[in-house]
Amino acid sequence: MIVIPDYYEFYCGVNIVAGHDVLERIPELLGIMGADAPMILTDKGVKLAGLADILTKAIGNDISIKTIEDDVPPDSDLNTVNNLAGIYREKGCDSIIALGGGSVLDTAKGVNILVSEKSDNILDFKGSGALKHKLKPLIAVPTTAGTGSEVTMAAVIADKANDRKLLFGSLFLLPDAAVIDSRMTMTLPPHITALTAMDALTHAVEASYCLGRNPLSDSYAHEAIEMINRDLLKVLKTPDDKDGRLALATAATMAGIAFSNSPVGMVHTLGHSVGSVCHAPHGTCMAILLPYGMEYNMHKREERIGEILLPLAGPDIFAATPFNLRAEKAVAHIRKLNQELSVATGGIHGTSLGELKDRDGNKMVLKEKLPDIAKTAMGDGTLFYNPEDMDYEDFLMVLEAAYEGVPLDRSRIKCG
Amino acid sequence: MSMTERFEFLCRTKTLSGNRSMEHLPFELSSMDAKKPFVLISSSDRERGCHKSLVRAFEGSGVSLGISTVTSLDSQSLKAQYALFNERGFDSIIAFGTGEVVDMAKLLNIVAFYGPEILRNPEKSLNGGLYPLVYIPTGAGCGMETCNEISFNEKTFSSPALMPDIALFAPEIMDTTSIQEIFGIRLQSDINDLDTNFLNINETSNSNIKKNSANPFINSGLSSLSICSEAYAMSNNPPARAYASVAISMVMESFASLIMEAKDILSSNKNIKSHKNCMLGKSGTNKTSIKKRHLKKSDTKAMHLISCYSNKKRLSENMTKIAQASAISGYIRANIKDIKCIEIANLFTDSHPDAMKNIPAGQCMAMLLPEILITYEEKQNLLGSLLLPLSDQLTYAATPLPQRRDMALHSIRTLLNDLFIITDGRVPRTIDDTGIPRDNLSTLMEQAGRQS
Numbered sequence A: 001m002i003v004i005p006d007y008y009e010f011y012c013g014v015n016i017v018a019g020h021d022v023l024e025r026i027p028e029l030l031g032i033m034g035a036d037a038p039m040i041l042t043d044k045g046v047k048l049a050g051l052a053d054i055l056t057k058a059i060g061n062d063i064s065i066k067t068i069e070d071d072v073p074p075d076s077d078l079n080t081v082n083n084l085a086g087i088y089r090e091k092g093c094d095s096i097i098a099l100g101g102g103s104v105l106d107t108a109k110g111v112n113i114l115v116s117e118k119s120d121n122i123l124d125f126k127g128s129g130a131l132k133h134k135l136k137p138l139i140a141v142p143t144t145a146g147t148g149s150e151v152t153m154a155a156v157i158a159d160k161a162n163d164r165k166l167l168f169g170s171l172f173l174l175p176d177a178a179v180i181d182s183r184m185t186m187t188l189p190p191h192i193t194a195l196t197a198m199d200a201l202t203h204a205v206e207a208s209y210c211l212g213r214n215p216l217s218d219s220y221a222h223e224a225i226e227m228i229n230r231d232l233l234k235v236l237k238t239p240d241d242k243d244g245r246l247a248l249a250t251a252a253t254m255a256g257i258a259f260s261n262s263p264v265g266m267v268h269t270l271g272h273s274v275g276s277v278c279h280a281p282h283g284t285c286m287a288i289l290l291p292y293g294m295e296y297n298m299h300k301r302e303e304r305i306g307e308i309l310l311p312l313a314g315p316d317i318f319a320a321t322p323f324n325l326r327a328e329k330a331v332a333h334i335r336k337l338n339q340e341l342s343v344a345t346g347g348i349h350g351t352s353l354g355e356l357k358d359r360d361g362n363k364m365v366l367k368e369k370l371p372d373i374a375k376t377a378m379g380d381g382t383l384f385y386n387p388e389d390m391d392y393e394d395f396l397m398v399l400e401a402a403y404e405g406v407p408l409d410r411s412r413i414k415c416g
Numbered sequence B: 001m002s003m004t005e006r007f008e009f010l011c012r013t014k015t016l017s018g019n020r021s022m023e024h025l026p027f028e029l030s031s032m033d034a035k036k037p038f039v040l041i042s043s044s045d046r047e048r049g050c051h052k053s054l055v056r057a058f059e060g061s062g063v064s065l066g067i068s069t070v071t072s073l074d075s076q077s078l079k080a081q082y083a084l085f086n087e088r089g090f091d092s093i094i095a096f097g098t099g100e101v102v103d104m105a106k107l108l109n110i111v112a113f114y115g116p117e118i119l120r121n122p123e124k125s126l127n128g129g130l131y132p133l134v135y136i137p138t139g140a141g142c143g144m145e146t147c148n149e150i151s152f153n154e155k156t157f158s159s160p161a162l163m164p165d166i167a168l169f170a171p172e173i174m175d176t177t178s179i180q181e182i183f184g185i186r187l188q189s190d191i192n193d194l195d196t197n198f199l200n201i202n203e204t205s206n207s208n209i210k211k212n213s214a215n216p217f218i219n220s221g222l223s224s225l226s227i228c229s230e231a232y233a234m235s236n237n238p239p240a241r242a243y244a245s246v247a248i249s250m251v252m253e254s255f256a257s258l259i260m261e262a263k264d265i266l267s268s269n270k271n272i273k274s275h276k277n278c279m280l281g282k283s284g285t286n287k288t289s290i291k292k293r294h295l296k297k298s299d300t301k302a303m304h305l306i307s308c309y310s311n312k313k314r315l316s317e318n319m320t321k322i323a324q325a326s327a328i329s330g331y332i333r334a335n336i337k338d339i340k341c342i343e344i345a346n347l348f349t350d351s352h353p354d355a356m357k358n359i360p361a362g363q364c365m366a367m368l369l370p371e372i373l374i375t376y377e378e379k380q381n382l383l384g385s386l387l388l389p390l391s392d393q394l395t396y397a398a399t400p401l402p403q404r405r406d407m408a409l410h411s412i413r414t415l416l417n418d419l420f421i422i423t424d425g426r427v428p429r430t431i432d433d434t435g436i437p438r439d440n441l442s443t444l445m446e447q448a449g450r451q452s
C-alpha cells in the first residue's frame, strides 16, 4: 500500500542529464538557457585530478569559457563568494558551471545570487524564500557521488569574520541542470568511493523512514538504494566499471532528490557534530552511524525500516525473512556492508568511531570528546524530522555504542 | 538495471498534495512573485462550487483572484480570455479543472507572454519563459495537462516551460461522478427497477455510458497505467522509473478498491434486491416514502455496501490517485520518447474509426499493453521488475526472477478481466472483445511496427 500523508510537497526541477559522454552536451544546454559565456568554478583538488581539463575539452570551441576559477576552499566562505562575483562581472560571464562537490556548489550558488540580483551584499538574501526570481543559468557537474548538492535548494556559506554559517534556501537555488558524467567519478579512490556512496545511501534510507516521507520521495529513495546495493561493491572490485560508476553517481543524485523532499534525521544530526568536533569525514560518519539511526527509531518505524530491506538486500533475502525480523535484518545488512567495505578498502573504511584514524595514524574521535559531540548535536536542526525524540543522554548513548562498534541496547531507548 | 545508455529527465512541476494543500498556494505564488492569478474553470465545476475552497484559501492573503469560465476552446474564446487577462493585469494562471481548461490555460499563457502573433509561428521557442501556471485537477485528467506540449489549430508548441509550475491534488474538490457511474451501471443491470437517484447519478450521464464506455476514471487510469508501465519496463531512466512506479501503484490501488467494492455488490445483489427499500431509506433522498425500520443482519450487509460506494472520502481519494497518476503520465510523455502504446493506440483509432470509436485511447492502450511489453523481450529483467509496482513488495519478492515477467503480464490481464466484469463488458479485455475482424490485425500490427 502506498502511504499518502495528509499533506506533502515534492519538487525537483533540475534537468538531470546522465551518461558516459554528456559533458559534450553542456554548450547545447547553455544555449537553451540563452547563455554562451560561462565561468567554470572548481577547486584545486578537482583541477589537479585533471577533471577541469576533461570538462573544457568536452565543451570544445563552440562557446567561449570566460574564466576557470579554482580558488574554492573546502568550506565555502563569504570572501570567496564576493571575490568570485567580482571576477564574474569583470570577465562578462553570463552563467556558471560548478565542477566539484558540496563546497563548490554552495559557492556557485552564492555567486549566482550576487550576480543575478546585482547585489554586493549577500546577507539581504539569507534565510528561506528571500529570492523571488530565476537566477542566471547554473549547471552542476558533480565530481563525487555522494552529497547530492546538485539537486538541493539550499546553500551554506561560512561568514568567518563573524564566526557563523549563513543559510540560504530557495527553489531558485536549484541548478538548471545536473550533468552526471561517469568520467568525473572514474578516478575516485576506493575509500572515497565507499564513503560518498554511504553518504548517498544514508540520504536515501533516512528519507525513507523519517517523518517527511511521501510516495515520490520513497520511490526516488528506493531506486537509489537498489542501485547502491547492486553496484557499490562491484565498482570497488573493478574501479573502471563505467556503468557502475554512472549508476553510483545517478544513485547519489536520486538520493539527493529524496532527501531534499523528505529531510534526513538523527544520523545526520550526529554526523554533523562528529564532523565539526573531530573533523571526521562526513561519509565515514554516515556509514558508521546509519545502523544506529535505524535501531534507535525502530520501535516507531519497524514496518517501514523492514520494507527498506527489499532494495537494500534484494528480493530473495527479503522474501526469506519473516515480517517481524526484516527491520533488524536491514540493520544487520548495513553492518555487513560496512565490514565488506572495510575489507575492500584495505581497512581504511571505518566501522566504529573509535577506530577512525587520521592521515598521521592518530585517533580522530577521542572517547572523552563524546560529551562535546552530544552537546553540539543538541543544537542541530536536522533532528526535526527524526521519528523519535532525543536528548543529551540519548545522543551520548548512541555515540558510546558507535564508538565501540557494538549494537545499540534498544531497551535503553526512552520511547516517546 | 544496466546503465549503458544516457538518460535525461526534467519535471519542472512541483507536486502539492492533500486536502488542505490549497492553503499553501498563496505562499507558493508569492515565492514566484505572482500577486494576481487568473483562474480558469469549467462551467460544470463552477456550478459544483468547488472553487470556493480556492477562494477561501486566498482570503486575507492580499492576493486577488480573477475567475473566468472556459466554455469552449477556440480562437474566439482564447481572444476573450486574453482580453480579460491583459486588461486587468494578471500575472499568473490557475487552471482549475482538467482537459480543455488546461489547454486554454496553456494557450492563454503563451499568447499573454509572447503576444497573439506567436500563434502563427509555433516554431518560435518558449525559452523566454511563461507566466507561472498552477494546475488543480477536479477529476481524472487525460495526462496531457502536465506534459510539455499544446496543440491548437493543428499547430503544436513544445517546451518544458509548458509543464505547469505546480500541480495541486486536493481530494476535497474531486468530482467523483465517474466512479459512481460505474457502480450505477452495476446496480442498474442488477436491479432494473431500482431508483438510482440516491447515487446522484443523473439520467444523461448514465445513458452516455450505455452508448459508449467513455468513463474518465477508468480511461485515465488505464492510460496512465499503460504509459507508465511501458516507460518503467523499457527505459534505463531512474527518475522516470521512480515517478512511473508511483503512478502504477496508485492506479492499481485505486482500481483494486473499485473492483473489490463492485464485486462485493455483484455477489450480494440478492441482498440488495430484497432490501432495496431499506437502502433507499438510508440514503436519505427518499425519506418521505420510506420509514426507518428494524434492521436484520442481511440489512446490515446491504447498508455496508451502500456505505462502501457512497463513501465520499474513499471515492475522492481514489479519484485523487488517478489524477496524480495521470499527471505523472504527462511527465513521462514529456521525457520518454517512442512510447509504443501511445503510437499504436493512435494507429488503431485512426485506421478503425468505426470499430474503435467507442473505445477510448486508455482502454485501447491497456488492451494492447501486454503484447507491447512482450516486444521488449531483450529487457526481460526490466519487465520482471514491473511486478513490484503492479503488485506489492511481498508478491514481488516471493516470485522467483524467471517468473516475474509472466506474473507482471498476468496482473495487467487480471485487471482488465476484472474491469470487464464490473462494467458489464464495456471495457475490452482483448481485440476480440472490440469486434475488430481478426484478419485485419496482422496488417495493423505491421503498420504499428513500422511506425514505432
Ligand SMILES: [Fe+2]
Binding pocket: A147, A199, A202, A203, A268, A282, A286
Ligand atoms: Fe549527508
